[in-house]
Amino acid sequence: MAYRGSRLVFAASVLVAAGSIGANLLAHGNVVPQAVDTSALPDIVGGNDTYVIKNPYRADAKVYAIAQKIGESAYGQNCARCHGLEAISGGIAPDLRYLDKGEDGDEWYIQRYHKGSVRDGKVYMPAMGDVLGQKAGWAIRSWLDTKHEE
Ligand code: HEC
Structure with missing residues (x-):
């Protein structure tokens, strides 16, 4: 159970990291005219x-x-x-x-x-x-x- 729990936490933190990378790309790369x-x-x-x-x-x-x-x-x-x-x-x-x-x-x-x-x-x-x-x-x-x- 503990193992599964930590995997879930790990997966969630990867998602958060991916989300903030996305936001950075939006701020710098993609231009909203x-x-x-x-x-x-x-x-x-x-x-x-x-x-x-x-x-x-x-x-x-x-x-x-x-x-x-x-x-x-x-x-x-x-x-x-x-x-x-x-x-x-x-x-x-x-x-x-x-x-x-x-x-x-x-x-x-x-x-x-x-x-x-x-x-x-x-x-x-x-x-x-x-x-x-x-x-x-x-x-x-x-x-x-x-x-x-x-
Ligand atoms: C996302 C970043 C970005 C935005 C926003 C942007 N540019 Fe550029 N622009 C560049 C880059 C990088 C180059 C160099 C392109 C290359 O090396 O081929 C460039 C090149 C140019 C050039 C040629 C400059 C030269 O000395 O040869 C002109 C003119 C220009 N941009 C005008 C504009 C105008 C006007 C706007 C706004 C309406 C604009 N750009 C918005 C990134 C941007």
Whole structure:
């Protein structure tokens, strides 16, 4: 009886350990995207089906300012956990302040945002585009412009 009892205890503690590993994975690995309200921004022709390769919000100062504000909070909720608060990376993921500036860096940026990064079946960065949408992607890019460093 004593033997069976301790086996049960053992099994239960393994379950608890497995549970906390699961919770850790959830906290660090699996990303739960936070919806971004982009209704204040002009729609992009092509919606979420066709991505443009240049930031459509940069040309109009008023729109650009709105985009930066939306992008700041969208970044904080969806990107900061890996890329760092205020876009200053702690080393887990690339430091996005050093992306190429302006249109030169737009295409690379939006491609990563849209599709994420998967190599040899391993997800380095989850795809964000299909969940958050193209408008949120360019809003975040607009805010990142304000953090750019050479
Ligand atoms: C789960 C962690 C994680 C989250 C969340 C995440 N990223 Fe990433 N991101 C990465 C990693 C890791 C890489 C490097 C990928 C590689 O090495 O291929 C990366 C790469 C990038 C790159 C390319 C950077 C470069 O210098 O080449 C961009 C742009 C980018 N991420 C933007 C974003 C944006 C915008 C968000 C939020 C909407 C975001 N990421 C959310 C982990 C993450």
